[in-house]
Amino acid sequence: MTLRNGKEFLMIPGPTNVPDEVLRAMHRPALDIYEGPMIQTTYDCLEGLQRLFRTKERTYIYAANGHGAWDAALTNTLCRGDKVLVLASGRFAIGWGEAASVSGLDVEVLPGSWQHPVDPTAVETRLRQDTDHQIKAILVVQVDTASGVCNDIPAIRKAIDAAGHPGLFMMDCIASLGCVPFEMDEWNVDLALTGSQKGLMTPPGLSFVAAGKRALKAHETADLRVNYLDWTFRHGPEHYQKYCGTPPEHLLFAFKAALDLIEAEGLENVWKRHAILAEACRRAIAVWAEGGVISFGVTGPQHRSNSVTVFKLDGYDPAPLREFTRSVCGVTIGGTIGDLSGKGIRIGHMGHINAVMILGTLSAIDLGLKKLNIPHGEGAVQAAIEYIAGAL
Numbered sequence: 001m002t003l004r005n006g007k008e009f010l011m012i013p014g015p016t017n018v019p020d021e022v023l024r025a026m027h028r029p030a031l032d033i034y035e036g037p038m039i040q041t042t043y044d045c046l047e048g049l050q051r052l053f054r055t056k057e058r059t060y061i062y063a064a065n066g067h068g069a070w071d072a073a074l075t076n077t078l079c080r081g082d083k084v085l086v087l088a089s090g091r092f093a094i095g096w097g098e099a100a101s102v103s104g105l106d107v108e109v110l111p112g113s114w115q116h117p118v119d120p121t122a123v124e125t126r127l128r129q130d131t132d133h134q135i136k137a138i139l140v141v142q143v144d145t146a147s148g149v150c151n152d153i154p155a156i157r158k159a160i161d162a163a164g165h166p167g168l169f170m171m172d173c174i175a176s177l178g179c180v181p182f183e184m185d186e187w188n189v190d191l192a193l194t195g196s197q198k199g200l201m202t203p204p205g206l207s208f209v210a211a212g213k214r215a216l217k218a219h220e221t222a223d224l225r226v227n228y229l230d231w232t233f234r235h236g237p238e239h240y241q242k243y244c245g246t247p248p249e250h251l252l253f254a255f256k257a258a259l260d261l262i263e264a265e266g267l268e269n270v271w272k273r274h275a276i277l278a279e280a281c282r283r284a285i286a287v288w289a290e291g292g293v294i295s296f297g298v299t300g301p302q303h304r305s306n307s308v309t310v311f312k313l314d315g316y317d318p319a320p321l322r323e324f325t326r327s328v329c330g331v332t333i334g335g336t337i338g339d340l341s342g343k344g345i346r347i348g349h350m351g352h353i354n355a356v357m358i359l360g361t362l363s364a365i366d367l368g369l370k371k372l373n374i375p376h377g378e379g380a381v382q383a384a385i386e387y388i389a390g391a392l
């Protein structure tokens with residue numbers, strides 16, 4: 001017996017649910033790429049990105065996924081053999097570091113954990129040892145989508161400043177932009193990047209980079225530059241140069257529609273919606289945890305992200321639970337990856353999500369725990385409802 005027919009929920013940490021307005025925006029003919037309304041769409045997207053990243057600096061659009069933006073950040077600012085320091089807090093900063101190795105950079109990983117955010121004191125200690133400033137860039141993710149940790153970016157910036165270190169501070173906001181507060185200029189971040197398919201509610205295929213003055217200065221002498229990703233070419237006078245070729249037009253129409261939705265709601269209200277729905281999710285998990293099997297991936301409540309929540313199942317395979325919610329209830333929830341592979345669940349709650357989707361997802365999981373006889377505390381969904389009622 002299945003009850004899944006009806007609207008499907010995709011509650012994984014990317015790609016995420018695409019709003020109908022965004023899907024509809026793509027249903028139109030292609031446009032001239034040399035003149036006409038496409039040019040305005042480009043400027044609308046580049047300026048919208050400045051508002052999302054909270055920066056007055058330059059923004060770039062790539063027809064690429066997040067991995068492409070990783071390469072754009074590195075190749076535009078660094079030289080072969082430069083040392084980069086990767087601040088680990090799960091899987092994704094390490095992945096960026098692996099990309100850096102392939103590009104010929106010398107990668108050092110500052111070890112972290114899957115339960116805790118990056119420790120700013122450890123960052124300061126390591127940078128103080130780098131007296132001749134061999135480290136040219138410091139790479140970190142704001143939210144690590146594998147561990148569910150949300151790093152304290154201003155605290156890491158402070159640690160870099162306390163060490164008096166000039167390394168470029170580069171940030172992956174793929175699982176956080178449009179979900180949690182980010183302030184590129186106020187936090188003095190040199191470069192930030194993100195993708196279209198998570199908090200930004202757009203189909204996969206676009207990624208975005210914002211580069212501050214110090215990143216642009218480093219670009220002048222960078223020798224890893226490659227034509228497609230190159231900022232200098234993209235600064236050129238012709239419209240097609242912004243994309244190094246034909247613009248990904250339909251994805252840009254989609255992204256513009258998503259920007260309109262975010263701006264109609266107000267970015268700060270978007271952050272607030274994510275915070276309330278994420279906390280509702282955490283309230284439910286705290287109740288399930290009373291059964292002794294389920295536990296949070298991230299130890300400190302203040303370090304759990306508002307875009308993705310990770311919980312572990314001690315002694316139970318999470319695969320049948322995911323299969324149950326998907327095939328019986330019509331809700332796809334994520335599995336854990338990397339060090340946590342096969343050990344837990346990731347609930348993506350970013351982008352186009354509302355209270356019904358969160359409460360429905362929690363209810364489907366609660367139902368699955370019951371059907372599969374996985375021990376859990378009773379009243380989890382009620383706890384989520386009561387939290388939301390109090391937060392409104």
Ligand SMILES: *Cc1c(COP(=O)(O)O)cnc(C)c1O
Pocket residue numbers: 014065066067068092141143144145172173174175195
């Ligand atoms: C999803 C994700 C990526 C990878 O993005 P792709 O579009 O799959 O290349 C990188 N970093 C973070 C934090 C992510 O969540």
